Amino acid sequence: MKAALYTRVSTDIQAEEGFSLDAQLSRLRAYCESQAWEIYDIYTDEGESAKNLQRPGLQRMMAHIQEHHLDIVLVYRLDRLTRNVVDLHNFIQELEKHNVSFKSATEVFDTTSAMGRLFITIVAALAQWERENLGERVRMGQVEKIQQGKRTGAHAPFGYRYEGGELVPDGPAAQLVQDIFAKYLQGWGTMRLLRWLNDTTDPKLTPISGRWSQNTLRYLLDNDVYAGYVRYGFGSRSKGETIIEPGDHQPLIDKATWKHIQKLRQKKKSSPSRSGTGSYPLTGVLRCGRCGAPMIGKAKGHKTGRRYYMCSERNSSRTCDLPYIREFILNAMIRKEIQNIYEEQDNIDKPKRMELKNLKQSMDSKLEEIERRRSRWKDAFEEGLIEAVEMRERLDALQEQELELRAQREPVAKEIDYSEVELKLLKSFSRIWQEANMHEKKQVVNLLVRSITVYSVTQVSIAFA
Incomplete structure (x- = not known):
């Protein structure tokens, strides 16, 4: 049985008797000898x-476990x-995933025996209990804080x-929030507000507001903290529980104005959308190369029905200048890029591969040689030719050499790691694209591609899955 000996000291207990690295190692070696276990590495x-x-050291051991x-x-x-259950x-x-056992030389923690597995089962139950108990304590603490009128968010x-520790209005930024709500009441839509907020020529806005997106503006308009409330359970982890209480901070708008704005917001949210991206197979993987936002599909012209892809930030806030790109042009670029990738892989075959x-x-x-050199240094230590300090150095x-070498090896392995199925898909991508329906196209794209970044009408970059 090949054993991994793991030792650790922290700086504050390194000198304590019985916990030094040498003391731990001596005890572990003796234990392995008593069990007739082969020491694979330290x-x-x-x-x-x-x-x-x-x-x-632990991460290096985990790499060897996975191998x-x-x-x-x-x-x-x-x-x-570890001290964390x-x-x-x-x-x-x-360890269980890789059929590796675990043993403490001085305690009952041992996955090789029935009693040890019982204790590990107890540990698993304790771990689940601790996670649930911690979540419950956090939730109770947050609810208590909300009921006291305190905000639970980390950032103001x-x-x-x-x-x-208290929320107070932040001068010009607070005034800008009030101006946003006032303009929304006057009938300004979010797109008009975004054009105004992102106007870099306005000296009053640039120093305090930065770049605004559609999501940022929507979050502000829907955030009842500005009306003097605090809330818990607004996010996705609330399990349906939402608590809203009056806060002890100064509101930036009065409650009547807030209620009127929320009625306007709800009315606009309930209006049906005039466009969708369900029939655009590249949505979900397309990214704008200029601002990083997702790209969406959009049809223009009731009669012609021309199909385009466009940056979602340009569509919502007009803050990105990536032009509309016709769907057939983008499809052609992507087919050409995938064909190039296949040809590169196909050409790698003989000399390059x-x-x-x-x-x-x-x-x-080289990695195997590093392992052999480790063994030689450990042998030298056992024979008394070098001291423990030198061996550790x-x-x-x-x-360090191993970690650097593994980092260099990873991209090389990936470059020649296309499966036969993936190579066949790359080869026949153009034919599949012409014959498949929209749903099938989306499946093929999601299978092959992690993301497609569009920089212009002539340049795309594909990151494969």
């Missing part, structure tokens, strides 16, 4: 706390690995700032 985190699992090099993870004590539960689940909404495979094999050989240097 993973050490020096000066690292147990607050989370993001530690270099199926290990059979069991051995620690001196459970708190050397949820982290422990997640760690054990990851635009127009306010925190002063001594072989070169990349050789490069990947070379990197794999050597192992840390090898760990």
Whole structure:
């Protein structure tokens, strides 16, 4: 059985008797010897706390677990690995996924025995209880705060700032909020408001408002904090529970004005939309290359019914200058780009693909050499040829080399990692596109493509799934 020995000390307890790296390692080696386990590698985190699992040595061990090099993870004590029951539960689940056992040398935590598995089951139940209990405590605390008229949000909404923990109006920004509500009452729509708010030539607006989007403006118009209320449960995690209470902060608009504006907002929201994107197969993956917003489909002209894709920010706020792009032009660009990708992959085959495979094999050989060098340094330590401090320095240097090499290997592996199915789809994409219906086109796009960024009527960039 191949064992991973994991040791850790944090800076504040490194000198404590019985917890030094050498003391932990000595105990773990003795335990492996008593069980006739083969020590595959030693993973050490020096000066690292147990607050989370993001530690270099632990992450290197996790990589070896995922590569199926290990059979069991051995620690001196459970708190050397983690002090968080949820982290422990997640760690054990990851081990189980790769058929790796877990054992504490000085405690009953042991997934190789019935009693140990019982304790792990208890840990899982405790982890679930802790998650639910924490959520309930947070919810109760937030509800209590709302009932006291306090706001639970982390950031002050635009127009306010925190002063001594209390919301207070923020000068020019507060005045701008009042102007927005006043103009909306006068009949200004959101598109007109956005053009005004994003007018870079207005010296009164530029220093305080920045760039406004449709979502930002809608959030402001629907936020009852400006009428003097505080709320809980407005977001998606509220499980249907919404609590609104009078706040103890100064409102920027009176309640009568707020109620009138919400009636106007509700009336506009209930109006049917005149356009949709359901019949546009590229929506969902298209992104504007100039502002980063999603792109939508839109038909122009009742008689001609010309179909376009356009930036959603240009459609809503007029703050983006990406031009409308005819659907057939964009389809042609994408078909050409995908054909180019296929031809590149097809041409990689002989010399290039072989070169990349050789490069990947070379990197794999270097990774194996790093493992051999680790073993030699550990052998030298066991024979008393080097001190523990020197061994840790050597192992840390090898760990840095391994992480850098794995980072270089990943893009090379991906470049030659197209499956046969994906290559066939790339090859026949143009034919499929011509014959498929809208729903089928969308399925093919979602299967092959993660995102398509449109920079102009002649330039697109495709990120494949």
